[in-house]
Amino acid sequence: MISDAATRLIASSWPKLPEAARDVLLEVLIHGPLSRAEIAARLRLSRPTLTRVAKSLVAQGLLVEGDTRPRASAGRPSEMLHVRGAAHRFLGVKLTADRLFAAVTDLTATPIATAEEPLRSRDPDEVVAQIADVARRFPGVTGIGVTLGGVVLDGLVARDEFLRWTDVPLKAAVTGATRVPTAVDNDVQALTAAEHWFGPGAGLRSLAVITVGAGVGTGLIVGGGLVAGSHGLPPHFSHTLVDAKGPQCGCGRRGCISSYLMTHVVLQRLTGNPSYAEALDRVRAGDPQARQVFDEAGYALGVLIGTVANVIDPQKVLLTGEGLPLYEVSSPLVHDGIEDTYEDDPDLIELDVRPFDFSEWARSGAALAIKETITGAITEWPQGNRRR
Amino acid sequence: MISDAATRLIASSWPKLPEAARDVLLEVLIHGPLSRAEIAARLRLSRPTLTRVAKSLVAQGLLVEGDTRPRASAGRPSEMLHVRGAAHRFLGVKLTADRLFAAVTDLTATPIATAEEPLRSRDPDEVVAQIADVARRFPGVTGIGVTLGGVVLDGLVARDEFLRWTDVPLKAAVTGATRVPTAVDNDVQALTAAEHWFGPGAGLRSLAVITVGAGVGTGLIVGGGLVAGSHGLPPHFSHTLVDAKGPQCGCGRRGCISSYLMTHVVLQRLTGNPSYAEALDRVRAGDPQARQVFDEAGYALGVLIGTVANVIDPQKVLLTGEGLPLYEVSSPLVHDGIEDTYEDDPDLIELDVRPFDFSEWARSGAALAIKETITGAITEWPQGNRRR
DNA sequence: CACGATTAGTTTCTGGGCGGAACTTATGCG
DNA sequence: CGCATAAGTTCCGCCCAGAAACTAATCGTG
Numbered sequence: 001m002i003s004d005a006a007t008r009l010i011a012s013s014w015p016k017l018p019e020a021a022r023d024v025l026l027e028v029l030i031h032g033p034l035s036r037a038e039i040a041a042r043l044r045l046s047r048p049t050l051t052r053v054a055k056s057l058v059a060q061g062l063l064v065e066g067d068t069r070p071r072a073s074a075g076r077p078s079e080m081l082h083v084r085g086a087a088h089r090f091l092g093v094k095l096t097a098d099r100l101f102a103a104v105t106d107l108t109a110t111p112i113a114t115a116e117e118p119l120r121s122r123d124p125d126e127v128v129a130q131i132a133d134v135a136r137r138f139p140g141v142t143g144i145g146v147t148l149g150g151v152v153l154d155g156l157v158a159r160d161e162f163l164r165w166t167d168v169p170l171k172a173a174v175t176g177a178t179r180v181p182t183a184v185d186n187d188v189q190a191l192t193a194a195e196h197w198f199g200p201g202a203g204l205r206s207l208a209v210i211t212v213g214a215g216v217g218t219g220l221i222v223g224g225g226l227v228a229g230s231h232g233l234p235p236h237f238s239h240t241l242v243d244a245k246g247p248q249c250g251c252g253r254r255g256c257i258s259s260y261l262m263t264h265v266v267l268q269r270l271t272g273n274p275s276y277a278e279a280l281d282r283v284r285a286g287d288p289q290a291r292q293v294f295d296e297a298g299y300a301l302g303v304l305i306g307t308v309a310n311v312i313d314p315q316k317v318l319l320t321g322e323g324l325p326l327y328e329v330s331s332p333l334v335h336d337g338i339e340d341t342y343e344d345d346p347d348l349i350e351l352d353v354r355p356f357d358f359s360e361w362a363r364s365g366a367a368l369a370i371k372e373t374i375t376g377a378i379t380e381w382p383q384g385n386r387r388r
Numbered sequence: 389m390i391s392d393a394a395t396r397l398i399a400s401s402w403p404k405l406p407e408a409a410r411d412v413l414l415e416v417l418i419h420g421p422l423s424r425a426e427i428a429a430r431l432r433l434s435r436p437t438l439t440r441v442a443k444s445l446v447a448q449g450l451l452v453e454g455d456t457r458p459r460a461s462a463g464r465p466s467e468m469l470h471v472r473g474a475a476h477r478f479l480g481v482k483l484t485a486d487r488l489f490a491a492v493t494d495l496t497a498t499p500i501a502t503a504e505e506p507l508r509s510r511d512p513d514e515v516v517a518q519i520a521d522v523a524r525r526f527p528g529v530t531g532i533g534v535t536l537g538g539v540v541l542d543g544l545v546a547r548d549e550f551l552r553w554t555d556v557p558l559k560a561a562v563t564g565a566t567r568v569p570t571a572v573d574n575d576v577q578a579l580t581a582a583e584h585w586f587g588p589g590a591g592l593r594s595l596a597v598i599t600v601g602a603g604v605g606t607g608l609i610v611g612g613g614l615v616a617g618s619h620g621l622p623p624h625f626s627h628t629l630v631d632a633k634g635p636q637c638g639c640g641r642r643g644c645i646s647s648y649l650m651t652h653v654v655l656q657r658l659t660g661n662p663s664y665a666e667a668l669d670r671v672r673a674g675d676p677q678a679r680q681v682f683d684e685a686g687y688a689l690g691v692l693i694g695t696v697a698n699v700i701d702p703q704k705v706l707l708t709g710e711g712l713p714l715y716e717v718s719s720p721l722v723h724d725g726i727e728d729t730y731e732d733d734p735d736l737i738e739l740d741v742r743p744f745d746f747s748e749w750a751r752s753g754a755a756l757a758i759k760e761t762i763t764g765a766i767t768e769w770p771q772g773n774r775r776r
Numbered sequence: 777c778a779c780g781a782t783t784a785g786t787t788t789c790t791g792g793g794c795g796g797a798a799c800t801t802a803t804g805c806g
Numbered sequence: 807c808g809c810a811t812a813a814g815t816t817c818c819g820c821c822c823a824g825a826a827a828c829t830a831a832t833c834g835t836g
Binding site for chain 2: 205206222223225227229230231232233235236237239240241242243244251253307310311312313314315340341343344348
């Protein structure tokens with residue numbers, strides 16, 4: 001069989017790669033262009049193995065040889081291997097209570113197109129049909145990743161309070177309706193995985209991702225893998241107590257971390273029912289009431305960061321989400337919160353703050369699909385996997 | 389080469405096992421006697437592979453064939469494979485501020501002998517010499533595991549407040565003094581790993597271990613592996629706030645979880661400076677002051693359990709330590725604390741309470757040695773390991 | 777400019793380990 | 807006493823990884 005990589009611009013089915021090939025692809029995907037020698041050293045594989053594996057990945061159109069990079073001193077220059085992003089496309093879908101956000105990316109999770117539309121209905125069957133409609137508009141994708149703000153276990157949406165779902169087998173339904181392998185996960189979990197592969201947390205063995213938005217979300221990478229609870233629950237830090245005299249929280253108590261951070265609570269505490277943008281303007285203009293509310297929120301965020309760092313002592317803490325302006329206006333208080341909470345030298349915490357726009361959510365759905373495709377978790381029939 | 393397993397009662401050096409053999413040994417070690425067919429199914433290995441691997445492990449004296457267990461209906465009975473615990477011995481050492489506890493176990497972490505003596509000095513060299521003396525009294529061990537209550541990273545004791553050590557390369561020193569491969573880790577981490585291999589948490593993919601003693605310790609298993617912080621710090625939950633009007637805590641604030649649970653704080657809050665045993669007697673006798681103090685401690689323990697469960701949603705929470713009588717006398721309040729903290733159905737938390745005596749600490753040192761021996765982490769020269 | 781030093785990448789060969797197919801063994805059942 | 811059933815074994819071939827030896831591309835130096 002002769003396979004001509006040059007003519008196969010986009011493949012829509014994923015080849016079954018031997019383990020070493022998966023590892024090599026992953027290494028280049030996560031750490032950027034690398035030479036064969038470099039990959040061999042990192043993965044502790046022999047150079048001959050790398051020649052073989054690279055050849056097969058190039059033949060399959062997944063890698064391409066890029067520029068040659070001259071050595072510093074003597075020696076033959078390295079030929080850099082790049083991921084050929086165009087080889088595959090993935091569709092990411094994020095569901096909220098009333099809207100659907102979609103993004104098509106290439107294999108490197110780089111967005112190619114985005115779309116956004118209102119949800120026609122919250123009925124699971126209709127939502128599946130709507131996702132299938134979106135998928136039809138972007139044919140030829142290798143995998144689909146759907147994310148939502150609920151509890152997901154093995155492709156089953158155990159519950160989602162926004163969509164008011166219970167036990168919806170979304171993965172099977174979307175796979176069936178689209179005939180495309182589909183992954184489903186909690187949105188924060190998917191974002192965490194995305195940042196761990198394609199973001200500033202690329203390849204770290206431990207990472208904490210904190211998203212500040214309408215609510216607060218936390219995702220953890222430990223030992224190089226995503227922490228997924230045994231009942232599908234993502235990590236919950238947000239009802240840790242900051243000050244029992246704090247604002248009323250949705251959980252019934254007062255002064256939880258989330259009670260300071262949830263957008264609607266921040267706005268409620270301000271006079272005149274402002275929008276979030278207006279509230280930020282007030283802080284920047286020096287309004288003392290707004291300053292107080294945002295500083296308390298910033299302090300709570302610091303407590304959250306410190307608490308997370310106490311628990312898993314990660315290599316990096318990544319702060320992201322639509323609510324990031326909070327850090328911008330109240331970073332001193334964030335750091336006060338960290339200092340009061342973290343039990344070691346706060347300088348050990350590498351805090352990375354990332355601008356965020358809402359399309360990241362859909363993109364991380366595509367990243368989820370990429371991840372599950374490469375690791376093989378997305379196949380409908382689980383196949384032999386020797387590792388525990 | 390003819391190797392006669394029957395004559396080699398105790399080997400003192402660990403054979404280099406191929407990966408499949410390690411996996412098989414581990415499976416039997418953790419899950420008890422299993423048939424070849426059963427192991428093959430669990431590990432997704434072929435039956436021929438199991439024949440081969442089992443033969444080699446039996447030849448090396450690590451496994452033995454035990455009884456044959458008849459099938460329920462038809463079919464040839466299974467031949468159960470047992471770990472031959474006597475094949476190897478391991479020494480565990482636990483260091484406190486002023487004492488040394490030692491335990492010799494077999495390969496299944498079953499204690500064979502224990503010893504206890506005062507620490508002659510806190511000077512690192514002298515402690516190493518004392519450990520070497522102990523090791524001389526128990527010759528022929530395959531590995532040594534040393535644990536202490538400090539921060540350990542890669543065999544280096546970054547600091548230990550009890551021994552007042554900073555940056556002591558204990559692993560290298562003990563290995564050098566004894567010529568026996570040695571592992572060093574934090575005591576709670578080692579206990580967690582021990583419970584995960586040899587205790588009620590055997591083989592779980594996620595597990596939280598909470599020890600209540602002079603202080604509170606937490607260890608986590610996530611994704612089948614021990615959570616070790618990137619700076620050597622074990623997980624810290626204990627300064628999470630319970631009630632800002634609570635007792636003064638060593639960390640400077642009031643009402644942390646640990647401020648309720650530390651033994652000396654509990655005793656300080658009682659009149660007459662009782663011993664722990666006396667304090668327990670008072671509770672059991674109905675003394676209202678003691679009841680109040682223990683119930684508050686129990687509630688704080690419940691908050692801790694709920695917080696841990698919120699974060700990693702483990703398959704099981706294991707409660708252990710010298711301070712366990714607390715649970716015995718105040719379990720209703722523990723469950724109140726869990727209910728007020730855990731954000732899902734508390735029935736999802738499988739809580740396992742284990743009696744504990746202090747020798748467990750030394751035994752878990754031996755378990756640490758067993759673990760590092762089998763996984764290969766204990767070898768002085770790190771050898772090629774393809775996995776990330 | 778020739779030649780060695782240096783490092784990247786390739787080819788060839790070999791061996792180990794794993795699984796498929798077919799076989800043997802040990803039991804229950806009619 | 808077959809026959810079904812399932813455990814365990816033997817045999818064989820294949821895949822895949824590494825060792826050794828090779829070619830390729832560059833730099834430095836006399």
